[in-house]
Amino acid sequence: MAINIYKKKRLTRPNLVYWFLLLYIIAALGWWFIALNIQNQQMTGYRLSMLSRNDPAYVQKVQKIYNERDRKAARNIGEGLLILIVILVGAVFLYTAILRQARIHRQQQNFMMAITHELKTPISIARLNMETLQKHVLSDAQKEKILKSSLQEINRLNALTGNILVSAQLEGGSYRLEKEFLDLSAIVKESSQDFMSRFPARPWHKEITEAIFFTGDPLLMQILVNNLVENAVKYSQPATPIFITLKKQGNKGILEVKDEGMGIPEKERKRVFQKFYRVGNEDTRTTQGTGLGLYLCSKIARDHNMIIHISSNRPQGSIFTVHFNLTQHDGNGA
Numbered sequence: 001m002a003i004n005i006y007k008k009k010r011l012t013r014p015n016l017v018y019w020f021l022l023l024y025i026i027a028a029l030g031w032w033f034i035a036l037n038i039q040n041q042q043m044t045g046y047r048l049s050m051l052s053r054n055d056p057a058y059v060q061k062v063q064k065i066y067n068e069r070d071r072k073a074a075r076n077i078g079e080g081l082l083i084l085i086v087i088l089v090g091a092v093f094l095y096t097a098i099l100r101q102a103r104i105h106r107q108q109q110n111f112m113m114a115i116t117h118e119l120k121t122p123i124s125i126a127r128l129n130m131e132t133l134q135k136h137v138l139s140d141a142q143k144e145k146i147l148k149s150s151l152q153e154i155n156r157l158n159a160l161t162g163n164i165l166v167s168a169q170l171e172g173g174s175y176r177l178e179k180e181f182l183d184l185s186a187i188v189k190e191s192s193q194d195f196m197s198r199f200p201a202r203p204w205h206k207e208i209t210e211a212i213f214f215t216g217d218p219l220l221m222q223i224l225v226n227n228l229v230e231n232a233v234k235y236s237q238p239a240t241p242i243f244i245t246l247k248k249q250g251n252k253g254i255l256e257v258k259d260e261g262m263g264i265p266e267k268e269r270k271r272v273f274q275k276f277y278r279v280g281n282e283d284t285r286t287t288q289g290t291g292l293g294l295y296l297c298s299k300i301a302r303d304h305n306m307i308i309h310i311s312s313n314r315p316q317g318s319i320f321t322v323h324f325n326l327t328q329h330d331g332n333g334a
Contacts, residue, residue: 022087029084037073040069123153132146163292170303177303178218184213184246199233212248212326213328227293232258236262240259276292308323
């Protein structure tokens, strides 16, 4: 609570300064406009007082002075409105940029806190398991269980660091995309089998069509599948099922991961593919995660000319669907 109050105060002060300066500039503009109009009126009065009523061209000269007064007034109004529009457009742009930077900064802070927890958890579990093996005499079954648990945590740590590394490489343009002839059915099977062994108590439903081939980067495709399944696991209760489907539809392939979890509001479905973005309130969220998984899925899909979208799983949950072009198998594995 104290941290939240501090954050609000830290954000409120720049806002107050921003609005004070904006109002001051607008007030200065208004004062400038009033001063110019007063000066214009004074100059008009002075020029009229210099005229002689006996002058045969008196009426024409008076009219000329009034016309010039009106032109200057119109010019002042035009210049004032133009400056006001420029100020307001600049203010809106600046305020939007400030909010965007504040949101990015907040998301990066949340990411750092999340990644610290995500890295610490598997390391702590693996360390505890190793200390247990070192200090206690265990049966072969107990050793096997502990080693299996440690291996799962190490694999989880490896996947997490892989996501971070690949995300940085893709964003920086340093990742070299390898286009290979892939058996996507085998990749989805391997990924789903890994999750089934990690979460044996959860109901799993697989419908994977054999021999679906695709041209793409093997590492990125494995990350795409793993992150979609991982996301379904994180945001659904342990007793609820997860459905993994890979099928053909004409000359297209469809990968679908469906859960019965909390679901994603329609207004947030595009935002979940943004880097570091996570659904819900950071202060009350209990689900682990870094906000990189779905961002990577979206980036990988774009780089492979895939289409990824989210829909609701009635009555509850989400469906992530990936559409892609099939690669014809020529019998030679290429």
